[in-house]
Amino acid sequence: METWFRMMHTPASRIVRVFVGLWIVIAGAQLAAAAAFGLAMLGTAIAVTGIADICPMELVVKHGS
Numbered sequence: 001m002e003t004w005f006r007m008m009h010t011p012a013s014r015i016v017r018v019f020v021g022l023w024i025v026i027a028g029a030q031l032a033a034a035a036a037f038g039l040a041m042l043g044t045a046i047a048v049t050g051i052a053d054i055c056p057m058e059l060v061v062k063h064g065s
Contacts (some may be wrong), residue, residue, distance in 0.1 A: 001061060008055040021047025 007013055021043040028039025049056060 005055055005058045009053060014050045015052030017045070018047050021045070021050060035064060 024046065025040050026043075028036045028043065030036075031039065048054075058060030
């Protein structure tokens with residue numbers, strides 16, 4: 001699990017998460033309002049975790065045990 005967390009904190013992984021999050025927001029804009037809003041929230045969350053260097057799974061695993 002530690003290998004996964006180290007990989008998620010690399011600059012390349014962070015850049016990928018930002019671009020994937022933005023792509024989800026842009027792709028969702030073509031859908032109906034409810035779906036677009038849901039995808040906008042999801043994409044924003046993914047992009048922000050990349051920008052802020054946060055791995056949500058790491059928080060759950062390390063604080064859950």
